Amino acid sequence: MSLDYDRKDCFVVNGKLALPYSYFAGRVGSKFITTIRDQKKIMGVKCDKCNKVFIPPRQTCERCLEDIRNNWVELGNIGEVVNFTVVRYNDGHLPRKAPYILALIKLDGADTPFAHILDGLKPEQVEIGMKVEAVFADETTNTILDIDHFAPSKTKKVQVSERAPAEKAPAAAKIEPQPGLDERRKAMSRKVIITAALAGAATMKNQNPAVPYSPQEFAEEAYKCYKAGAAMVHVHAREDGGMATHDHARIKATYDAIRGKCPELIVNMSSAVGMGKTAEQRISQIIHVKPEMASLNTNTMNFSLLDRKTGKIFIDFVFENTFTMLQNFGKAMEENGVKPEIEVYDMGGLDNTMLIMKQGFFSEPMNFNFVWGVAGGQAFRPDAFLCLKNAIPAGANFTTCGVGNDQFPAVTMSCLVGGHMRVGLEDNIRIPNGEMAKGSYEQVEWAVRIAECQGREPATPDEAREIMGLKKR
Amino acid sequence: MAHRKKNKNVGIIGIGQTKYSSHREDVNQPEMIHEAVKAALEDAGITMNDIDCVVHGNMELFEMVHQPDLWHVIGTGAYGKNCIRITTGGTVGATIACAADNFVASGMYDIVMAIGFQKLQEGHTTGGITNMADPLWFRNLQTGALTGSKAYDVIREFGEERGKRASLMYRIIMDKHACLNSLAHRAFGLEFEQIDELIRTSPKLVGDLKLIDMCSQSDGACAVIFAEEKKAKKISKKPVWIRDHITIHREETFNIFGYDEKFPVQTTMRVAAENLYKRNGIGKPLEYFDVFEMYDPASWWALDWLRDFFLLKGDEHLRLVENKDIMIGGKMPINPSGGVIASNPISATALIRVAEAALQIRGDAGKHQIPSPVRHALASGFGGTMWTVLMMLEKELNW
Numbered sequence: 102m103s104l105d106y107d108r109k110d111c112f113v114v115n116g117k118l119a120l121p122y123s124y125f126a127g128r129v130g131s132k133f134i135t136t137i138r139d140q141k142k143i144m145g146v147k148c149d150k151c152n153k154v155f156i157p158p159r160q161t162c163e164r165c166l167e168d169i170r171n172n173w174v175e176l177g178n179i180g181e182v183v184n185f186t187v188v189r190y191n192d193g194h195l196p197r198k199a200p201y202i203l204a205l206i207k208l209d210g211a212d213t214p215f216a217h218i219l220d221g222l223k224p225e226q227v228e229i230g231m232k233v234e235a236v237f238a239d240e241t242t243n244t245i246l247d248i249d250h251f252a253p254s255k256t257k258k259v260q261v262s263e264r265a266p267a268e269k270a271p272a273a274a275k276i277e278p279q280p281g282l283d284e285r286r287k288a289m290s291r292k293v294i295i296t297a298a299l300a301g302a303a304t305m306k307n308q309n310p311a312v313p314y315s316p317q318e319f320a321e322e323a324y325k326c327y328k329a330g331a332a333m334v335h336v337h338a339r340e341d342g343g344m345a346t347h348d349h350a351r352i353k354a355t356y357d358a359i360r361g362k363c364p365e366l367i368v369n370m371s372s373a374v375g376m377g378k379t380a381e382q383r384i385s386q387i388i389h390v391k392p393e394m395a396s397l398n399t400n401t402m403n404f405s406l407l408d409r410k411t412g413k414i415f416i417d418f419v420f421e422n423t424f425t426m427l428q429n430f431g432k433a434m435e436e437n438g439v440k441p442e443i444e445v446y447d448m449g450g451l452d453n454t455m456l457i458m459k460q461g462f463f464s465e466p467m468n469f470n471f472v473w474g475v476a477g478g479q480a481f482r483p484d485a486f487l488c489l490k491n492a493i494p495a496g497a498n499f500t501t502c503g504v505g506n507d508q509f510p511a512v513t514m515s516c517l518v519g520g521h522m523r524v525g526l527e528d529n530i531r532i533p534n535g536e537m538a539k540g541s542y543e544q545v546e547w548a549v550r551i552a553e554c555q556g557r558e559p560a561t562p563d564e565a566r567e568i569m570g571l572k573k574r
Numbered sequence: 575m576a577h578r579k580k581n582k583n584v585g586i587i588g589i590g591q592t593k594y595s596s597h598r599e600d601v602n603q604p605e606m607i608h609e610a611v612k613a614a615l616e617d618a619g620i621t622m623n624d625i626d627c628v629v630h631g632n633m634e635l636f637e638m639v640h641q642p643d644l645w646h647v648i649g650t651g652a653y654g655k656n657c658i659r660i661t662t663g664g665t666v667g668a669t670i671a672c673a674a675d676n677f678v679a680s681g682m683y684d685i686v687m688a689i690g691f692q693k694l695q696e697g698h699t700t701g702g703i704t705n706m707a708d709p710l711w712f713r714n715l716q717t718g719a720l721t722g723s724k725a726y727d728v729i730r731e732f733g734e735e736r737g738k739r740a741s742l743m744y745r746i747i748m749d750k751h752a753c754l755n756s757l758a759h760r761a762f763g764l765e766f767e768q769i770d771e772l773i774r775t776s777p778k779l780v781g782d783l784k785l786i787d788m789c790s791q792s793d794g795a796c797a798v799i800f801a802e803e804k805k806a807k808k809i810s811k812k813p814v815w816i817r818d819h820i821t822i823h824r825e826e827t828f829n830i831f832g833y834d835e836k837f838p839v840q841t842t843m844r845v846a847a848e849n850l851y852k853r854n855g856i857g858k859p860l861e862y863f864d865v866f867e868m869y870d871p872a873s874w875w876a877l878d879w880l881r882d883f884f885l886l887k888g889d890e891h892l893r894l895v896e897n898k899d900i901m902i903g904g905k906m907p908i909n910p911s912g913g914v915i916a917s918n919p920i921s922a923t924a925l926i927r928v929a930e931a932a933l934q935i936r937g938d939a940g941k942h943q944i945p946s947p948v949r950h951a952l953a954s955g956f957g958g959t960m961w962t963v964l965m966m967l968e969k970e971l972n973w
Contacts (some may be wrong), residue, residue, distance in 0.1 A: 114709040121698045122638035127602035160605045163648040166612075166622050 129160045129170050137247045141237045145211050147172045152344045153212040178235035179254050180208035181381070187224040196246065202227050206251055209381060217245070221252035292560035293552045294521040294568060296500060297326035297541040298335040301527025302345035302375035303406070309530040311540035314339040316351075316358035323359045323366060325542035326525075330549040332565035333367035333394070334359065335442075335525065337374060345375025347382035349389045356390050365562045367571065369394035369442055372430055376404075376418050384430050388437050393571050396470070397430055397441035398422040399450035403477030409505070420477070427453060432462050440571050442500075443469045446478035448485075451492055458494075466570045467497040470523065473511045474504035481507040486514050498569055502528050508544075509533045513551050521560075522548045580679040583971060585806030585813030586932045588618025588687075588799030594759040594917035597695050598793045603637065604649030607691045607795045610922075611651055614687065614797035618809060625799070626683035628652040630659045631670035631690045632921040635702035650689055664869070664957025665821070666690060667796070667924030671953075671965060674800040675816045684802050690922035691795035699791065699920070703958070720788070722781025724874040729782060732892060738782065740892045742769040745787055745873040745915065747901050752912025754902070754942040759792040759917040787873045787915075794919035796926045803971070814932040814951075817973055818854055819965040822846040842962035843882035843954075850964050851885070854973070860884045860906055864948040865934045867927035869956040870913045880908070883954065883964075902944050910934065910942040924955030928965055935969045 126134065129146065133156075136142050146169045147154045148162035155162070160170040185204040188195060202224055207214040219227060220236070231253060238249035299322050304312050313319040316338075323334045338355040340346050352370070359368055370392045372383050387395045404420035407413060434441045441463070445451045451469070458467070471489050473481035481503050493499060500521035503511035508529040512522040524544035532538045532547055549559055566573060590613030598606055615621060628650055630643040639645055643652070643659040650657070662669040667690035674688040729737040746766055752758035764772075776786035806813040822842040847859065856862045868883065870876035881891035884906070899905040911930040914923050931951035933939040949970065955963035 112710075116709055118701060118705070120638055120701055123696050125599050125602055125693070125696055127605045128600050129605070130602055159648050160601070161608050161648055163651070163653040166608075166651050 127160065129158050132173075133158050134243060134245070134247070137237070137245075138241045138243060143176050143178065143208060143235060143248070145174050145176050145208070146170065147174045149340060149342055150344075152340065152346060154210055155213050156208060156211045156215055174210065176208040176210050178208075180206045180211070180214075180233055180235075180251070182219065182227065182229055182231050182233055183207045183214045184229060185219065185227050187227075200224050204233070204251065206233055209385075217248060218250040219252070220250040291557050292564050292568065293516055293557045294333060294500060294560045294565040295331045295545055295548045295552070296333040296335055296369065296502075296521070296523040296525070297323070297331040297545050298502065298523055298525030298527035299323060299326070299541050300337050300339060301525075302337045302371070302373065304526050304530060305343050309526055309537060311538065312343075312526050314341055314343050316355040319355050320358040320362035322540055322542070323368075324362045325540055326545045327363045327366050327562075329542040329545040330559040331366070331542075331545045332560050332562045333369050335369045335371065335396070335523065335527065337371045337527070345378075347374050347378050347386055349386050352386045353390050356392060367394060367562050367565060368392045369396065371396050372434075373398055373420070373444075376416075380421075380426050380429075384433050387430075387439055388433055391437050391439055393566075394440045394442055394468075394569070395434055396444050397427065397434065398444045398446075399427055399453045400446060402446055402450075402475075405476045407476050409476075424453065424457065428457050428460065431457065435462050435464055438572065440464070440468065440569060443467060444472055445469050445489060446472045446475055448489065448492065451489060455492075455494075464570065465496060467494060468569050469493050469497060469499040471499060471501040471511070471515070471520075472503075473501065474507035474528075476504075481511045481514075483514055486511070487518070490518055490520065504528050509547065509551075512548055516548075516551055516555055516557060522551070524548050581681045582679050583803040583806075584675050584678045584800050584816045585803065585810065586798055586816070586928075586967070587685075587801045587806050587810035587813050588614040588616075588620070588797075589929045589932060590614030590617055590797040591757055591922075591926065591929060592794045592796075593757050594792045594794035594919055596759065596790070596792065598693065603639065603642070603691070603693050603696070604646045606649070606693060606793065607646055607689060607797075608649035608651075610691070610795035610797040611649065611687070611689060614799050615651075618799050620685075620799070620809060622651040624809075625651065625655065625685050625687045627656040627658070627677060627686045629670045629674050629677070629686060629688045630657055631661070631666040631688065631925070632659075632692055633661055633663065633666060633699075633702055634659075635697070635705060636699050636920065637693055637697035639697075646691075651687075656683070661921075662957060663959070663961065664871070664920060665924055665955040665961045665963050666921035666957070667926065668819075668869070668928065668953070668955025668963035668965065669821070669924075671798065671800075671816075671925055671928045672819045672821060672963060674798070675819060675965075678800050678802050679816075681802075684805050686800045687797055688800065688925060689795065689797045690919075690925035692919040692921045692923075693793045694791045694919065695793050720780045720783060722779070722783040722874075724872070724878050725782035725787075728874060728878055732889060736892065738773050739769055740895050741787060741873045741877055742772055743898075744877050744895050744900070745772075747895070747898065748870070748873070748876075748909060748913050748915045751902060751910050751942055752916035754940075755911050755916070756941070757794075757917070758912040759794070760790045761912065761916060783872060783874060789871045789914045789918040790916065792917050792919040794917065794922055796919075796922040796929055798925055798929050798932070812936045812969075814935045815968045815971050817966040817968045818850060819963065820846050820850045821961065821963045822849070823959070823961040841879075841882050842960055843879050843956075844885070846954075846962040846964045847883050847885055850966065854966065859952075860886070863906070863950050863952045864946065865907050865910065865931065865944055866952045867911065867931040867934075867954070868908055868913065869924055869927055869954045870909065870915055871918075871956065873915060875956075876908075876913075876915075883952075902942060907944045910939060910944055912942075924953075924957070924963065927953040927955060928967070931965075931967050935967055 145154045145156035146158040150165040182204045189200045191199045202219040204219040205214040233251040234254040235248045313322045338352040406416040501511045501515035502523035525541040590610040592609045670688040674686040677686045746764045749764040752761040776784040822845045900908040931953040934948045951967040953965045
């Protein structure tokens with residue numbers, strides 16, 4: 102449609118503006134670029150307060166306003182495509198001839214993606230979630246193009262989303278039948294495994310000062326629990342500031358500190374880690390540390406913080422555990438000699454496991470943990486407990502834990518019907534009389550009393566290994 | 575805001591400034607801004623959680639960054655908060671102070687942080703300024719902020735020797751002040767004995783405007799936190815109260831070249847001053863105010879504007895300068911900080927006037943604190959096209 106107006110004698114001035122400028126990258130930005138240029142390393146910075154790893158790096162965390170300029174983290178060259186577009190026209194200012202892929206790439210260990218060219222595949226082959234690897238430029242331009250481009254990753258690595266069906270896994274992981282095993286287990290049914298969940302991801306020192314943060318604190322706390330009668334500790338590693346971490350080095354340091362202090366104890370690590378962690382962050386640390394046991398979560402669910410008196414929701418969080426994750430985490434654990442502790446928050450989660458287990462990769466015996474009282478899961482009810490107990494596969498073990506007031510009723514019930522017990526500050530900060538627990542060990546002492554009342558004895562770590570089918574030390 | 579229609583009284587509770595300098599290669603824009611933000615929060619003793627709104631001010635074309643308020647969030651702390659960007663030329667810094675005051679006075683927000691910044695080394699100021707001239711009248715005319723017209727006016731009225739000496743006297747007083755301010759960009763250590771030599775040797779820029787007369791081109795940022803009365807009193811031991819402010823823009827750009835003796839133009843400085851004092855019942859501004867932080871882009875302009883801002887007659891303004899009454903310790907100290915001639919990160923510049931005036935009232939200006947008590951302070955902003963902003967600050971809430 103043409104515009105109908107009188108253009109006669111309308112004077113037009115044509116001009117051109119030159120716009121020279123300089124950009125000062127600052128020290129942090131400069132180090133980012135020069136490290137790529139000189140060392141072919143991609144560095145981010147990490148905020149200790151919110152635990153986010155930023156790339157490109159910045160001097161300040163814009164959310165916490167923490168000065169993070171010296172908190173450098175090396176990120177490696179591998180990341181994941183989180184989004185992309187295909188540039189389909191040519192223009193003088195573009196770095197490649199069309200068509201080419203411009204992808205948002207989140208490096209492993211980083212929390213923020215950045216844009217770069219994705220090469221080495223056709224536009225129709227690119228997929229969100231695919232693993233890609235940085236290819237550095239031969240000649241430097243002192244820009245981000247010192248990473249010439251990203252290409253589909255060839256490096257072999259734990260890849261949760263792209264695991265090929267494990268053919269050998271079930272056979273390899275299955276425990277060879279041992280003569281007399283069943284009899285031995287039966288004889289040990291008097292033994293009850295007490296686990297101490299030392300910290301979790303959400304219990305903070307301001308709630309109970311005995312919650313460990315540093316590797317040293319974890320080791321001390323684990324030792325006290327061991328002395329009190331625990332055979333196993335469940336661990337979510339923490340930063341010094343208390344935030345749950347997926348940082349491999351910190352988790353390994355925490356694990357090593359516990360093992361150093363009491364080598365006999367079974368260390369069971371969390372594959373949930375804490376809120377907002379990616380699947381990769383959750384499983385790669387397990388593969389890195391290879392503990393004897395690790396938690397395996399069975400359903401996507403609400404996992405919220407709320408005021409139980411008023412019902413007011415403080416934090417509304419969805420804990421994601423898709424079938425794919427359940428399968429891939431489970432396989433990754435079994436393949437790496439890590440025995441899954443299957444976390445069951447309701448009957449649906451158990452049924453999810455029963456479906457997945459048809460693939461045959463779970464080694465026997467399976468070990469379940471019935472979790473009660475999560476805001477998003479079910480509250481403790483004795484009849485529901487019996488339903489779960491009766492639904493698990495024959496020969497499987499079960500333990501239980503409960504949040505807050507559900508803790509001691511649930512473990513008492515478990516002990517009563519032949520299961521095991523998990524206590525600890527992750528689940529509850531008090532002892533049954535309502536007083537603040539001096540530490541997870543004080544709850545272990547209570548669990549020992551419960552067992553004694555029922556004529557059962559706490560299992561030693563080696564007895565627990567035998568019961569749960571862990572490799573002998 | 576209509577005068578005396580304030581819903582709430584507003585006090586300044588936090589002030590942060592960077593060092594002003596010609597280059598800051600060590601930081602990028604958000605990082606430099608953050609230095610001022612951090613200092614202001616520390617000064618107020620609060621955290622970013624306490625801030626309800628951020629007013630961001632800069633001349634975005636000057637650094638060739640589009641949407642700088644978004645780009646700078648990493649440093650400003652405005653993540654997830656209300657944030658408004660204001661661009662009004664040289665007055666930006668004063669306008670964001672007015673806006674912050676209005677936001678708080680209206681009751682819309684309790685605590686607002688105004689941030690002015692410029693990193694002139696990164697951009698091309700003249701490229702930006704040129705854009706404001708009408709292309710029909712050849713843009714080359716407006717090739718920057720330089721104009722010799724004020725020198726011409728002063729010399730015509732008072733003669734070449736007296737005019738030039740008064741301008742240089744003003745300039746050296748500013749340099750002496752700047753030497754006391756550790757944040758100032760240019761502090762040469764000039765002496766009054768150098769007046770004749772500088773008149774002779776300083777390179778001419780336009781007409782009788784010489785390099786030594788002119789303001790600097792600086793990098794730097796300033797942040798000032800404004801709070802409503804109750805919170806201001808609770809948070810700060812010595813809040814500085816905003817009594818009133820006025821913004822006048824009534825001239826066209828090209829009027830500055832169209833001066834005619836027979837048809838004198840009434841400047842925005844005089845209009846602003848007359849109206850502000852009248853509505854606040856101030857008959858003798860020279861006696862009322864204890865200090866004046868003036869936006870002085872060049873010593874010639876400053877000299878001439880003193881007459882307008884204090885509603886003086888004849889050569890009273892020249893005598894203020896010649897008698898050194900404008901020095902720290904004098905009758906009416908002007909720019910104890912060294913003023914714009916010493917430091918000029920454009921969009922921070924006019925906010926620095928407000929900040930420095932407030933520091934004088936608090937008694938926290940350090941080495942450049944004037945020795946007598948400061949109860950009433952005045953701050954001005956100036957910018958294209960011939961805007962004037964005047965802000966009155968008070969020690970007591972008693973007007």
